[in-house]
Amino acid sequence: MQKDLDIFLELAEQLLVEENKQPVAKKISTSKLYQTLDLSLDEDGIVDNALIGNLKNIIKSTPKTASKSFFNQLFGGRISKATLGDLLAVMLNNSMYTYKVAGPQVGIEKQVLKNISKLAGYPENSDGTFAPGGSMSNMMALIMARDAKNEYIRLKGLTSKMIVYTSAESHYSIAKNAALTGIGREQVRLVNTNDKGEMQASHLETLIIEDLKNQHIPFFINATAGTTVLGAFDHIDTISSMSKKYKLWLHVDGAYCGGVIFSKKYKHLVNGLEHSDSFSINAHKMLGTPLSCSIIVTKHPEQLHHSFSNEADYLYQTDGDDFNLGKTSMQCGRRNDALKIWTLWKSVGTKGLEKIVDKQFEMAEVARKYIKKNKDYKLYSFDDSISVCFNYKDVDAKALCTSLYENSDLMVGFGSFKDEQFVRMVTINSVLEETDILAFFKTLEMHVNDKMLKISTS
Numbered sequence: 389m390q391k392d393l394d395i396f397l398e399l400a401e402q403l404l405v406e407e408n409k410q411p412v413a414k415k416i417s418t419s420k421l422y423q424t425l426d427l428s429l430d431e432d433g434i435v436d437n438a439l440i441g442n443l444k445n446i447i448k449s450t451p452k453t454a455s456k457s458f459f460n461q462l463f464g465g466r467i468s469k470a471t472l473g474d475l476l477a478v479m480l481n482n483s484m485y486t487y488k489v490a491g492p493q494v495g496i497e498k499q500v501l502k503n504i505s506k507l508a509g510y511p512e513n514s515d516g517t518f519a520p521g522g523s524m525s526n527m528m529a530l531i532m533a534r535d536a537k538n539e540y541i542r543l544k545g546l547t548s549k550m551i552v553y554t555s556a557e558s559h560y561s562i563a564k565n566a567a568l569t570g571i572g573r574e575q576v577r578l579v580n581t582n583d584k585g586e587m588q589a590s591h592l593e594t595l596i597i598e599d600l601k602n603q604h605i606p607f608f609i610n611a612t613a614g615t616t617v618l619g620a621f622d623h624i625d626t627i628s629s630m631s632k633k634y635k636l637w638l639h640v641d642g643a644y645c646g647g648v649i650f651s652k653k654y655k656h657l658v659n660g661l662e663h664s665d666s667f668s669i670n671a672h673k674m675l676g677t678p679l680s681c682s683i684i685v686t687k688h689p690e691q692l693h694h695s696f697s698n699e700a701d702y703l704y705q706t707d708g709d710d711f712n713l714g715k716t717s718m719q720c721g722r723r724n725d726a727l728k729i730w731t732l733w734k735s736v737g738t739k740g741l742e743k744i745v746d747k748q749f750e751m752a753e754v755a756r757k758y759i760k761k762n763k764d765y766k767l768y769s770f771d772d773s774i775s776v777c778f779n780y781k782d783v784d785a786k787a788l789c790t791s792l793y794e795n796s797d798l799m800v801g802f803g804s805f806k807d808e809q810f811v812r813m814v815t816i817n818s819v820l821e822e823t824d825i826l827a828f829f830k831t832l833e834m835h836v837n838d839k840m841l842k843i844s845t846s
C-alpha cells in the first residue's frame with residue numbers, strides 16, 4: 389500500500405500543478421477520445437511506470453473543477469479539510485449499515501444529522517440519513533410523504549391519483565422521482581413563479597383546490613431553497629401555511645442553497661423551515677465537500693423508519709436500530725459520506741462553515757456590482773443569489789459558453805428563465821477572492837472582443 393500511497397501523492401501533486409498551469413483542460417473531442425488517451429482494458433496489465441504515465445495523461449485532460457476558472461456547476465473548488473476526510477473514508481472503507489461494521493463512523497453520521505436538524509429548527513428527536521445525492525434525497529422525501537398519506541401503499545401499491553406540487557423552476561428530479569415511484573409525471577403540478585423565480589403561493593392553492601374537486605389526493609409540496617438556474621428561494625413560511633391547511637407533506641429541497649442555515653446573515657432566506665416536514669442539503673454544493681455529500685433530515689423519525697426499514701437477519705445481528713443506519717437508508721451497502729463534512733466541520737467549527745457560505749454571497753455581490761456598473765452587460769439575477777446570470781454585448785450565451793470552453797479560457801454554463809437565455813456564473817467556490825472574480829470578466833471580455841466579435845464581422 390505504501391508504494392501506491394507514494395504514487396497517489398505524486399499524482400495529486402501533479403493535479404495541483406495542472407490546476408494552476410492549465411486551469412481549463414484542453415478539450416478532447418469525444419470522437420478523438422479513445423485515440424488520444426489509452427483507456428483500453430486488455431488481457432494483460434501494465435507495469436507501474438506505464439500506469440503512472442497513463443494516469444498522468446488522463447489527469448491532464450480531465451476538467452479541473454477546483455481551478456479558479458471553473459464556474460460551470462453548482463459545485464466547485466476544493467476545501468482541503470473536507471478532501472482529507474473523504475480520502476480517509478476511502479482508506480477506512482466501512483459500510484454504514486451497521487454499527488458492527490462502521491463503529492464510530494455511525495456516531496459521526498448521527499452527529500452531523502443532529503446538528504443539521506438543529507440548525508433547521510427541528511425537534512431533538514429528528515432523524516435523517518445521507519442519500520446518494522440531492523435527487524435521491526428528494527425521492528426519499530417523496531416516499532415518506534406518500535407513505536405518510538397512506539401507510540398501505542408499501543404493501544398494496546398505488547391505487548389512486550396522488551398529486552405533487554413543485555414550482556416550474558424546481559429541479560427536474562421532482563418529476564423524475566414521481567415517475568420512478570409510481571406517482572407518475574402527470575401527477576406533478578408545476579406551480580407558477582413570480583418574476584424572481586419564486587413559487588406563487590396563490591397559484592399553489594388554486595391547483596390544490598382543483599385537484600381536491602376532482603377527487604385526487606394531494607400529498608406533497610416541494611419548496612426549493614435555491615432554484616437550479618436563478619438561485620431563487622421559495623417562501624417557506626407562506627407555503628407551510630398551505631401545507632398545514634391541506635395536510636400535505638412539505639419538503640424543502642435545499643440541495644443548492646440549503647447551506648444558508650449556517651449563516652446569520654442569510655438564514656432569513658429559509659424563514660419557516662422549522663415548519664417543514666423534511667429538508668435536504670447537498671454539502672458538496674455550498675459547503676464545499678467533495679461529491680457526493682447529500683443529507684436529508686426529517687422531524688418524523690418514525691416515518692423514515694416505516695418507509696425504509698426492512699428486516700434482514702443476515703445483516704442486522706448486533707446493536708440497536710438506533711445505531712444500525714441501514715434501517716433508515718435507501719441503499720444496503722453504503723459509502724461513508726459523513727466523514728468529509730464532519731472533518732471539515734470539526735476543523736473550522738460552525739462559524740467556519742458560516743464564513744464559507746457568506747463568502748459565496750460576497751463574491752456574487754462583487755460580480756453583480758461589476759456587471760451593474762458596466763453598460764455592456766445585462767444582469768438577470770437578483771440580490772441574495774450566488775447564481776450570477778448575465779449577457780455581455782448581446783452575444784448569444786450558448787455560443788459564448790461553448791467558445792470559452794473550446795478555447796480553454798473558462799468553464800461556465802448558460803441557463804434560461806421565462807424566454808431569456810443568459811450566462812450563469814456560479815460563485816460557489818469559497819476559496820476564490822475578488823481578484824479571481826474580476827479576472828473572470830476580463831477573460832470573458834477579451835475572449836468576446838478578440839475571438840468572437842472579430843470573427844463575426846470578418
Ligand SMILES: *Cc1c(COP(=O)(O)O)cnc(C)c1O
Binds near residue numbers: 561612615644670
Ligand atoms: C443539484 C440539485 C439537486 C440534485 O442534486 P444531485 O446531488 O445532483 O442529485 C436537486 N435540487 C436542486 C435544487 C439542486 O440544485
